[in-house]
Amino acid sequence: MPETAKLAVSFQVNGQPHTVEAYPMARLLDVLRRDLRLTGAKEGCGEGECGACAVLIDDELVNSCLVPVAQVEGCKITTIEGIAGETLHAVQEAFIECGAAQCGICTPGMVLAAVALLERHSAQPTEDDIRSGLAGNLCRCTGYMRIFEAILQACEKRAGADA
Amino acid sequence: MSGRFIGKSIARKEGRQKVTGRAVYVDDMEMPGMLRGATVRSPVARGRLRDIRLGNGIPWDEFTIVTAKDIPGKNCIALILDDQPCLADQTVNHVEEPVVLLAHEDPYLLEEARRAVELDIEPLPPVFTIDESLAQKQVIMGEDNVFKAFLVESGDVEAAWNRAHLIVESEYETASQEQLYIEPQGMIASFDSEQGLTVWGSMQCPFYVHRALMTLLALPVNNVRVIQTETGGGFGGKEEYPSMIAGHAALLAWKSGKPVKIVYDRMEDMAATTKRHPSRTRHRTAVTRDGKLLAMDIEFIVDGGAYATLSSVVLSRGTIHAAGPYFCPNVRIRSKAVATNFPPHGAFRGFGAPQSIFALERQMDQVAKALDMAPEEFRRRNFVREGETLAVGQIVREKIDLPALMDRALELSDYHAKRQRFAEENPRRQVKRGIGLASFLHGGGFTGSGERYMASVVGAEATPEGQVRVLAASTEMGQGTNTVFTQIAAEALEVDYDLIEIAQPDTSIVPNSGPTVASRTCMVVGKLVEAAVLGIRQQLVTTGLLPLRGYTSEQFRTACREYIQRHSALKATSEYSAPPNVYWDDEKYKGDAYGAYAWAVYVAEVSVDTTTYEIRVDDFVAVQEVGRVINPVLATGQIEGGVAQGVGFALYENVVWREGRMVNSQMTNYIMPTSADLPRIRVFFEEVPYAHGPGGAKGIGELPIDGPAPAIVNAIENAVGVSIKRIPVTPEALMEALENVHA
Numbered sequence: 001m002p003e004t005a006k007l008a009v010s011f012q013v014n015g016q017p018h019t020v021e022a023y024p025m026a027r028l029l030d031v032l033r034r035d036l037r038l039t040g041a042k043e044g045c046g047e048g049e050c051g052a053c054a055v056l057i058d059d060e061l062v063n064s065c066l067v068p069v070a071q072v073e074g075c076k077i078t079t080i081e082g083i084a085g086e087t088l089h090a091v092q093e094a095f096i097e098c099g100a101a102q103c104g105i106c107t108p109g110m111v112l113a114a115v116a117l118l119e120r121h122s123a124q125p126t127e128d129d130i131r132s133g134l135a136g137n138l139c140r141c142t143g144y145m146r147i148f149e150a151i152l153q154a155c156e157k158r159a160g161a162d163a
Numbered sequence: 164m165s166g167r168f169i170g171k172s173i174a175r176k177e178g179r180q181k182v183t184g185r186a187v188y189v190d191d192m193e194m195p196g197m198l199r200g201a202t203v204r205s206p207v208a209r210g211r212l213r214d215i216r217l218g219n220g221i222p223w224d225e226f227t228i229v230t231a232k233d234i235p236g237k238n239c240i241a242l243i244l245d246d247q248p249c250l251a252d253q254t255v256n257h258v259e260e261p262v263v264l265l266a267h268e269d270p271y272l273l274e275e276a277r278r279a280v281e282l283d284i285e286p287l288p289p290v291f292t293i294d295e296s297l298a299q300k301q302v303i304m305g306e307d308n309v310f311k312a313f314l315v316e317s318g319d320v321e322a323a324w325n326r327a328h329l330i331v332e333s334e335y336e337t338a339s340q341e342q343l344y345i346e347p348q349g350m351i352a353s354f355d356s357e358q359g360l361t362v363w364g365s366m367q368c369p370f371y372v373h374r375a376l377m378t379l380l381a382l383p384v385n386n387v388r389v390i391q392t393e394t395g396g397g398f399g400g401k402e403e404y405p406s407m408i409a410g411h412a413a414l415l416a417w418k419s420g421k422p423v424k425i426v427y428d429r430m431e432d433m434a435a436t437t438k439r440h441p442s443r444t445r446h447r448t449a450v451t452r453d454g455k456l457l458a459m460d461i462e463f464i465v466d467g468g469a470y471a472t473l474s475s476v477v478l479s480r481g482t483i484h485a486a487g488p489y490f491c492p493n494v495r496i497r498s499k500a501v502a503t504n505f506p507p508h509g510a511f512r513g514f515g516a517p518q519s520i521f522a523l524e525r526q527m528d529q530v531a532k533a534l535d536m537a538p539e540e541f542r543r544r545n546f547v548r549e550g551e552t553l554a555v556g557q558i559v560r561e562k563i564d565l566p567a568l569m570d571r572a573l574e575l576s577d578y579h580a581k582r583q584r585f586a587e588e589n590p591r592r593q594v595k596r597g598i599g600l601a602s603f604l605h606g607g608g609f610t611g612s613g614e615r616y617m618a619s620v621v622g623a624e625a626t627p628e629g630q631v632r633v634l635a636a637s638t639e640m641g642q643g644t645n646t647v648f649t650q651i652a653a654e655a656l657e658v659d660y661d662l663i664e665i666a667q668p669d670t671s672i673v674p675n676s677g678p679t680v681a682s683r684t685c686m687v688v689g690k691l692v693e694a695a696v697l698g699i700r701q702q703l704v705t706t707g708l709l710p711l712r713g714y715t716s717e718q719f720r721t722a723c724r725e726y727i728q729r730h731s732a733l734k735a736t737s738e739y740s741a742p743p744n745v746y747w748d749d750e751k752y753k754g755d756a757y758g759a760y761a762w763a764v765y766v767a768e769v770s771v772d773t774t775t776y777e778i779r780v781d782d783f784v785a786v787q788e789v790g791r792v793i794n795p796v797l798a799t800g801q802i803e804g805g806v807a808q809g810v811g812f813a814l815y816e817n818v819v820w821r822e823g824r825m826v827n828s829q830m831t832n833y834i835m836p837t838s839a840d841l842p843r844i845r846v847f848f849e850e851v852p853y854a855h856g857p858g859g860a861k862g863i864g865e866l867p868i869d870g871p872a873p874a875i876v877n878a879i880e881n882a883v884g885v886s887i888k889r890i891p892v893t894p895e896a897l898m899e900a901l902e903n904v905h906a
Binding site: 033037039040041042043044045046047049050052079080081083084088092095096097098099101102103104105106107108111130131132134135137138139140141142143144145146147148 | 172174175177178179180181182183184185186187188190191193342343344345346347393394395396397398428429640641642643796797799800803804805806807808829830831835836837838839841843844
């Protein structure tokens with residue numbers, strides 16, 4: 001087997017600069033979990049179907065199991081660990097309040113999908129917007145209903161805060 | 164009549180950890196020097212294992228290698244029959260059966276090594292259908308391929324046929340279903356000669372794993388410790404299989420002297436672990452002219468796969484639920500779990516009941532049609548009432564009003580108006596619409612004498628900080644155990660919610676409150692939680708540290724701290740005892756099969772595209788009586804999730820087998836419902852408090868998967884006029900059904 005050389009890749013994660021030595025085709029998911037010990041992103045399927053490994057790359061929702069680390073050179077990555085500041089994000093609050101997290105394994109990806117959805121929609125998203133915005137994130141516990149409700153609640157809070 | 168906590172939607176106890184990504188699942192754990200483990204599996208369904216060869220190009224001396232010959236104890240996964248080996252020895256009985264274990268620190272090299280192990284297996288003829296198994300051309304299990312059989316008989320079915328106005332016969336089938344928890348199965352094991360074995364992992368039943376490991380490694384009870392990590396969904400899939408992975412990780416850790424982690428990837432998880440039992444049910448039903456059930460003759464057969472696992476108990480629950488929430492004077496149910504050369508089927512939410520209830524609720528519609536009677540009216544005339552008996556001779560003592568439950572479901576779903584409107588509109592439409600219903604029940608707790616034998620124990624202890632910690636082996640896997648136990652304990656003690664802690668299930672700390680299965684955790688174990696924490700208070704009151712009533716949470720904390728200062732520890736336990744008048748006869752297979760039932764009427768509305776054969780569920784109304792609802796948001800979430808899984812069972816989830824191998828073991832080609840596929844699921848509760856449940860609660864976890872499939876397929880028949888008898892109803896299946904009709 002031919003040896004592939006490791007590569008130095010620099011990027012930001014949750015506002016912090018990182019440089020890792022990694023094989024260029026190493027999955028971003030593994031680099032985050034193993035090298036940076038950010039284990040909030042989960043591996044549910046390893047083929048981009050379930051969204052449990054979702055992160056934001058330059059504010060776009062991406063499945064990190066499908067991203068070779070070489071591609072994120074110079075990018076700004078946000079993981080679930082970077083969503084809460086001093087207090088929880090409105091989406092996280094709403095997830096707790098509405099019962100949108102059950103077993104919790106899809107929750108990091110689902111929260112990121114919801115945050116990305118809210119960023120895309122400055123007005124209140126429609127139910128169709130929410131359904132399509134979450135269609136890449138599978139949840140086996142909730143049947144999604146509580147998650148829809150949490151997103152609507154987070155929107156309402158945002159609208160209230162803006163007013 | 165809400166209490167301070169019971170009946171309130173208190174936020175999930177571990178919610179903050181979960182929404183911030185800080186909850187620790189097994190794959191998030193690392194240990195110094197930890198190796199990764201991999202499993203070499205049989206590529207054939209049945210055969211003789213002649214040789215294991217290690218291929219070229221791999222530095223084998225760097226690997227820890229385990230085969231059946233290395234096992235220090237008994238080579239089995241201890242459960243009911245102990246027939247399933249931990250590692251195949253001499254024979255293999257299903258594709259993906261584990262044969263060799265490997266461990267190495269480099270996961271990439273480990274994968275190459277796994278592929279380099281060659282298994283020399285002489286194939287033998289396999290058995291792949293229920294009929295082949297029953298025909299016994301190949302005997303692969305015992306003398307007759309039958310793991311278990313039951314007979315339920317009440318009245319005289321044979322004598323009833325003559326008196327029937329109508330007899331309707333039909334056959335129904337349900338396919339395998341994958342649990343598809345989003346966290347794949349995984350375990351970490353660590354062994355040291357002094358402390359023995361410690362295992363961490365994703366599981367529902369720590370003491371199942373504990374017992375299996377003691378047997379496998381011949382270790383005494385105190386040298387095996389099993390700790391549940393945050394568990395990313397179970398649905399039954401993490402009831403018995405975790406004992407297998409734990410066994411594998413333990414053998415590798417024991418042999419290597421290093422911690423070993425085995426986490427399956429999705430393909431391995433789907434291909435190798437248990438799924439829902441496929442089933443075939445034959446119904447012969449006699450009715451009177453006025454639509455009363457006269458006789459029900461039911462044959463219910465499930466495919467158990469290659470080893471017994473839990474098939475006998477799955478069969479039992481399926482058998483008891485097969486006659487549903489109806490009164491019928493003459494019932495015969497004959498049931499069997501048979502062996503095939505598929506990977507063993509096992510526990511999955513509903514546990515046999517979704518299969519037999521699908522058949523029954525489809526049959527009820529067929530009989531109603533034959534009688535030219537509305538399906539809801541036919542059911543209404545046969546609902547069991549308080550004081551009447553169910554098929555196994557259980558007298559219904561619950562104050563259940565099924566006609567009222569049905570009225571509410573019909574009203575909320577606008578059933579009558581829609582049925583009429585669809586009948587008028589459908590002839591002109593290419594997308595046809597339909598509405599259908601199912602009425603059903605689900606027993607809470609173990610079947611029959613199960614709870615008596617289990618004799619579950621729950622503990623409680625005061626902490627030096629003045630908290631009360633609940634000690635139970637019942638696991639949180641998303642369904643809300645931590646939160647509901649806290650609510651029950653805080654309500655009983657009349658203290659703040661924050662005063663209650665729930666111990667992590669760890670077999671070295673918690674007593675055996677039984678497995679986290681069978682819709683028993685809230686109803687059965689929750690009642691024991693209540694009793695155990697009251698035992699703590701009793702001791703505080705007896706010693707004069709706490710007044711009997713009128714104390715504050717702070718006073719309670721102070722009393723706990725003082726007690727511990729004086730006596731060093733404050734503990735209490737409670738043990739299960741059956742409610743009065745609940746008795747089950749194992750020999751006769753008769754009696755009170757369950758302490759209590761949850762009851763439900765579900766209504767599904769569908770649209771069926773007769774050009775593309777796509778089926779959509781447009782509306783779903785779930786009305787159920789579940790005793791007191793402890794936490795409305797969590798309970799609603801459980802019902803919604805169960806309905807979603809039921810929609811998948813009915814329409815999408817199709818395990819494709821080829822030569823005994825699941826060929827679509829990926830999320831790409833095994834389709835579960837996404838956020839874009841489901842209708843609004845509208846959930847409504849009736850609450851009739853159950854005297855022996857905590858705060859009046861009954862079990863709810865499994866109920867919601869029983870009803871969706873028959874309600875949906877009944878709705879499909881209402882839409883297109885074709886009776887479909889097998890699920891899932893994929894577009895391909897619908898196309899066949901519709902074209903046969905047109906042919």
